Amino acid sequence: MVKEARERSVDPASQEMLAVAKQEGLETAWDRLDKQQPQCGFGELGICCRNCNMGPCRIDPFGEGATRGVCGADADIIVARNILRMIAAGAAAHSDHGRDVAIVFKEMAQGKAPSYSIKDSAKMQRLAEEYGIAGDWQKEEEIALNLAEAILAEFGKQEGPIRFTRRAPAKRVELWRNLGIDPRGVDREIVECMHRTHIGVDNDYVHLLLHGLRTSISDGWGGSMIATELQDVLFGTPKPVRGEANLGVLKGDEINIVVHGHEPILSEMIVAAASDPELEERAKQLGAAGINVVGMCCTGNELMMRHGVPLAGNFLQQELAIATGAIEAMVVDVQCIMPSLGGIASCYHTLLISTSPKAKFPGATHMEFSEQEALGVARKIVGAAVENYVKRNPMRVNIPEIKSECMMGFSVESIVEALGGSLDPLLDAIKGGAIRGIGAVVGCNNPKVKHDYGHINLVKELIKNDILVVSTGCNAQACAKAGLLLPEAARLAGDGLRGVCEALGVPPVLHMGSCVDISRILVACAAIANGLGVDISDLPAAGAAPEWMSEKAVSIGVYVVASGVYTVLGTVPPVLGSRNVTELLTKGAKDVVGACFAVEPDPIKGSRLMIDHIESQRRKLGI
């Protein structure tokens, strides 16, 4: 039992809970992965097509059977179409998140969403200036409304440009325009993905993939960036804050509410409602010491970096959290929420509460959230959790006493502040060689990789080799649990990076936020490139997604490469069925956008690919 748990995760809290889950007969994602074995080879290789009802079709990868689908599509076309649809789904998820934030921002400006307010008006002013919005700065609501409308228009634009794409270095924008991949509008590119992959439309794999680049740029420099920027305006731009991470943040004597999913529009309100004196009083009446709100997945990132709210864990810990038996309510919105949660919750007293008008789950109680009455709904949700405390069975409570301290919340603004007002000290450290380069490590968990093993080992290797790591999403949470997000972790870094970290009092791994906040990394890359007077593809920088699994991660990987950053994937994308597509993604793209993908399941070898790339970039720059 213990051995099996050790094979599944390197995180001690998760190992403990995996053993509990086994004992209790609970099924987890790891068990379901086992039951899926062997997984379909056609799917793994990306050579099955279900896009029309002449199919389903598949290509024989051994060249003996069918080499074309019924419509005549070969492996190249099928693989490229499938990847394009994955990009479309990923870009849609990020961008729809961005849209929701923009809508709340607009309603706030119109006075229709009284629970929200402007928390960072300086940032709003900067954005308004970027959009060329003139107005009386005394009338904040008016500026906000104009900005909201300008930003909402990005989604429905037909001819571009998307304003934030112009944050990229001029050379990069020029390259996109020359390639015809400068996005015209967020929604337009996603819709066009679906059109092009319909039977009998775009049947040229290069042409299909170029549109994939365009769509992903509309995500990274569009939808995701909109989400990040407006969340900062509405909820505050993150500043470094200390907090605690891992399942040990759950409290045995308090009402535990786990907020899980992605959008701070909801979770911010839950946090606010939980400090309502009436609810706190009721909690005490029922015998609880208080109300403990903790975050999970990207919601956890958002809450921790703005309020220091404790972080319960990353993607693969969502089922394990419920198995602690100590959760009164798990409140979810959208993305990366397993449909298995209702089943596990039904084995305990835990209420699974779905809130998004877009997302319902089996076994969940639906308490639909609305921007107009946000705080009111949040109070009801917290109230339901509080009342549920009496149903907790103390005999079944198993909270691992494991948590780590961490420092989170390095927005670009706060990095500049930590550096004393400009990026120059960082540029000097890179030029001087104390910092060899920047490694952006992001992405999900995937039970195909031992939980957190890929993340932690890749990051440790990078910092050991004096590469400053910027991190978001589930990677950041793995690093938080492993103690890598602390200034004290500088002792694990090489001498050069260690010196810089100790001088500034910052960790060698900078937590930059949730998965939409990879847009912060793009902004940082653009600023560094502009500072050095080069394109992003010239920087000593590399990206990695050691345990990726979601379609969002596909869109991210593609926009990072389209922005000029070499990217190492830790799990194999479903493209190997086409030699041409594989070749284009892993080699040919370099001649097109100045960067390409590599696939390396071993995190140590993956880090080596990144280090070698960074060193060769340094040689080319002559630094």
Place this chain on the structure above:
Amino acid sequence: MKEIFVRLDRCLGCRSCEMACAVEHSTAKSMLTAASEVPAPRRRLYVEYALGQKIPLVCRHCEDAPCVAVCRTGAMRQDPITGIVDRDQDRCVGCYMCAMVCPYGVIGQQRESRMVVKCDRCGSREIPACVEACPVNTLIFAEEADFAEILRKDAASRIARGYSMRA
């Protein structure tokens, strides 16, 4: 001796068995690299489609196997103890007589050379790769008596369902 049996009513036609067979007979034995190997690894069982049914066909390793009887070089041989029919690749001259007499058409050809390929029941593996890969237990590796029992239990439960509905 255990045999590969097919529960003919279950096959969904996913061809996972064919994939697993080819991968098992590749050099690297990995799905992700097998597709790019030269010569391409060959499957040795076939999912066919007839009269609306998906029918996996796999060598029956017949007693007095006709493929063995017609082989003039002695390449096709039947192990007297296990009954497994396999071909010695050094002796095979690629005359394809075995393929012509096989009533199931499960003797295939290595495309890059004049050489036949057929089921070897996965040599050292405890469970043949095709059986392990089948996601719906269409393929069963069992003793004949055990397999008949599986079929009887299936039949009995069908009868019982019909009978209880009548009652």
